[in-house]
Amino acid sequence: MKQKPLRERRQEPPQESAGQLIWLVGAVLLATLPHAPFVHPWIPLMVVAISASRLWLAFNRKRLPSAWLRVPLTLLAFTGILLTYRQISGVDAGSSLLLVMVAMKLLETRGHRDRAIVVFICYFLLFAAFLREQAPWAPFYLAIAVLAATTALLQTARRDQPIRAGRALWLAGRIVLQAVPLMILLFVLFPRVPGPFWSLPQRGGQATTGLSDSMSPGDITELALSDKVAFRVRFDDDIPRGASLYWRGPVLAQFNGRSWSMRARSYLPGLVDKVDRNGDSITYDITLEPNNQHWLLALETPVYWSAQRSTLTSTFALASFSPLDRRLSYTATSIVSGTTPGNMPDRARAADTYLPDGSNPRTRDWARMLRSRHETDRGFLSAILDTFRNQPYFYTLTPGVLGAQSVDEFLFSTREGFCGHYASAFAVLARAVGIPARVVTGYQGGELNPLGNYWIVRQSDAHAWVEVWLDGRWERIDPTAAVAPERIEWGMDVAIDRGSVGGAAALRGSAFAEQLLLSWDAVNTAWNRWVLAFGPDSQTDLLSRIGIPEPSTRHLILALTIGMALCLAWIWWLQQQRQAPRRDALAGLYRLLCQRTARAARPRRPDEGPTEYARAIAARRPDLATEVQRLFGAYARLRYDGPADSRRVARFREQVRAFRPAATPPADSPA
C-alpha cells in the first residue's frame, strides 16, 4: 500500500480551477442550446460571450468583475428583456430571464454554492425547454444535458483540480443511471392530478387552427389549406372503409341567412343511455392535438368515451368542459350502424326548420317547386343531390365571394364552392320544405400510416355535411359526395389541384419523402401515445391492467413507496458491494489451512507469521513437516511476492483442499 505524503492544512481556494469552470460552462451552453432558436438572438449571444469571457478570466488568472460591473450589466440585460418581450411572463420571456441569470451567476462563482446554483439554473432551463417542445428526441438530449450538468456539479463539489473527465463522467453517469429506475417508478406511479392550478400563458398569442362554433361561407377553406395534424386514430380491429369515417365535431343548427352557428349547448342527462346499442360498434383510440376548442371528435354515435370532464351534447357531439390546451388521448366506442330512432317535439322541429324571414328567397322558391314534383321527402332530397351531380356545380377551394344571400348566390350564380357551401345550401333547401336539417362539421377521411397502423387526420380533412330528420331519425347526407365523390373516397389531395395546396402536401407526393414523413410521424405518434399522453387516465388504466381495479391515490402512494424502497435497497446493495472490503481469496485459504493444522497440532497464535508457525508445526508433527513447510512457503510467496496471479492461487487452493492431516500422528512415527 502506498503511503501518501502528509498533507498540509489549506483553505478553500477563492475561485474554482479553470478545469471545473469548463464543465460549468459546458453545462450552461447545453442548457442554453434548446432555447436558442426561440428567444431573441441577443440572449444566447450574451450567454456565449459571458461564458467565453469567464473562461478567459479563469485561464489568465484574472480577478472576477466587481459588483460595480455586474449589477449594471444585470440591470441592463433585464431591461433588454423587458424591451424585447414587453412582459416577463410567458415561456420565451421567462427562459430569457433564466438565461440572463445563469450568465450573470457565472460571473460571481466564488464558492461551491454559487457554482452549484449555476448547475441548478441549468436544470431549470432544461425544464423550461420542455414547456416549448417535447419531441421524441427530447429524452436523449435530456440524458446528455443532465449528465453534463451533474458532472459539473460533481466537479464543483471538489475543492481543487477537477477529476479526470472520463472518471468524472463515470462517477456522475453511475448516479444518473441508478436514478433512472426511480424516475420511471415516479413517472408511472406518482399520483397525477388533472387540470391546471393556474392559467397557462399563451405563447405569443398564436391562434390554433381547428373547427369553430360557427361556419360562414369559405371558413373551412382556411382549414383545408392547413397541413397540421388534427388528431390520430387507432382502431381496435377492422378499419372501416374511408367513406364512412365521418368524425363528428360541432353541430350547427342555427342559421342566420348567411352563416351557421351552434345553439347554446344543452346537455341531456342520461342521453347516452337512450342510444340503441344493438348495431355494429367500433372502438378506437384518438389522440387529439391541442386546439383550444371544446370538441372531442368521435364517430356517430358515441356510447363510450374515456376522456374525463366531458359530456355528450343533445346533438350527440362530444364536448369537453374546458378548452383543449394540451394533447388529449381517449378511447371511444361508437355505434356505426345508424342513429337511434326517436320522436321530435314540435319546439325542436320548429327550431330545426327555421329560416330567417326574407333570406335566400330564390332558394326557398326553388325548393318548394322541387318538392312538389316528388312524392316523398327522400325523393326530394335525392333530387337535390342529382342536381348537384348533373348540373354544372364545381368543387373548389377558391370560390367566389358571397354576399348576404349566400345560398341564393351560390346555387344560382357562382355555382362553385367547397363542402361548406354545399352543406349549407342543402340544409337550407331541406328546411325550406319543412324537413328538419342541420349542418355538422368535423373531419372526414384521413391518411393511413401503415408503419404505425393508425390514421392521421389533418386539418385539411375538415369537412361539413348535413343531417336531416327522416323517418323518425337523423340521417347523414353528404352533398359534397354528389359533386366531388373523389373527395370522400380519396381525400383532399385528389379532389383539388395539388399545386394549389403546395408545401408539405406537395412533398407528400414523392414516394420516398412520403415514406420518411410517415416513419417520422409513426415515431412521433408512438412517443405521444406512450409517453406524452400519459396522465391521470392512462395511469388509472395501467394500474387496472396490472390488477388494481380501482386505483386510488392511496394505492398509488403505497405502490410508489414499495417500489422506491426496493429501488433504494438495490442501490444500497450495489454500493455496499463496491465499498465492502475486497474479498481476499488468499486470506480465506490461509484461514482454512490454519484450521487444519490447528487440529493436527496447535492453533496459530495471532502474532505468529506463516514461517514461524510452520516451523512450530513441523517440530510438533515431524510426519507433516515437508507438506506443512511446502504449503506455508507457498502461501508466504503468494502473499508477499507482489501481485499473485490467479493460476498460482488456484493451484494453492487445490493443495490446501487436498491437505487433510490426521488429528493424531500415526502410531509408527517417532513422536
Next chain:
Amino acid sequence: MVAVLRNTATRWGERARAWAAKRQGIDPQRLELESRRVYILPTRAGLIFAVIVFTMLLGAMNYNNNMGFALTFLLTGIGIVSIHHCHHNLTGLLLQAVAASPVFAGDDLRFRFTLENPGRDARWQLKLGWDGGPTQVTELEPGERSTVNVPLPTQQRGRIKLPRVRVSTQFPLGLFQAWSWINMDLHGLAYPQPAARASGSSTGAPGRHDRGRDTAGDDDYSGMRDWREGDPPRRIAWKVMARTGQKLISEYEGGAPMPRWIDWDSEPTGDDEERVSRLARRVLDADEGGWEYGLRMPGGQVAPGVGPDHRHRCLELLALHGQRDTDA
C-alpha cells in the same frame, strides 16, 4: 433573529453530539466507520436543490408536461441516489489514531490519523478535523492509506484529551453531507513551559539545543565502562564502538557519584505555575548536561537517572502536578 436561530442550531447540535456519544460510546483507537455511526443531512445547496425540484414538480403538474415530469423525477432520483453515494463515501472507512508525542505547552500537539480505504471504489473529498475546527481533505484510491496530521494547539500543561474528531464528506454532488463523530480515549501530554534560562538557575548550563558537552564537573575523563540503559547517547564512545563493536561509555569524574535532586521545595518563590516552570527548566538543563538527576514533588518523586525516558518521566510529573488524575 439570526442569532436566535444560530443559538437554537447550536443547542440542537450539542444535543445531537451528546446523543451520538451516548449511543456510540468510547471508540477504540482503530475503528471502521460502520453505517450506524455515519449521519447524513442535506447541505444548504441540497435544500436549494430540493426547492428547485419541487418548483419543477409544480410546473410539470400544472402544464401536465410529461418531459417536465421526467426531468423532475430524474433529478429526484439523482438526489436520492446521491444520499447513498455520499453515505458510502464514508462507511467502511478505516481510521486509526496515532498518539501525539508530548510537546511543551504552547506548541501544537501533532495527532496523526491514518485513513485506509478497504473498498473497491475510490473515496473522494474526505474531510477530517477536530469537531468545529478547520479540516483537511484527503482522497483515497481503493486500498490506499493516507496519514493526516491534525495539530492541536495547547495552552496549558497537563494531560490533554483528544477532542471529538469529525470525519465528513459532501461528495459526490455536494447536496448532502455525511459525517461521523469519533470520541477516542486518547490523550496528549503538554509539558510545562520551561522558564527562561539563567533566571537564578544555579547551573548556567548551555541551552538545550546546544550540543556542546563541556559542562562543569564533566571535565575529568576517568575511563570507560559498559553501556547501561539510560546513559546519554552522546557519551557513547562511538569510535571505540566502530572499532570493536562494544558499546562503551566515557566516564567523567564528578558526573556519576552524586545524583542531583531537583526539589519542589528548592523553588519556594512564586505561584505553582512559576515553580513548575522553573523546575522544568532545571530538568532540561540537567538533561542537557548529562547529569544524573532526580525530581522530588509533593505528589511523588522520580528516582535519579539519565536519558530521554527519565526526562519524560520528570516532565510528566511536572506537567501533571496539581492535576486530578496524577497517575504517572
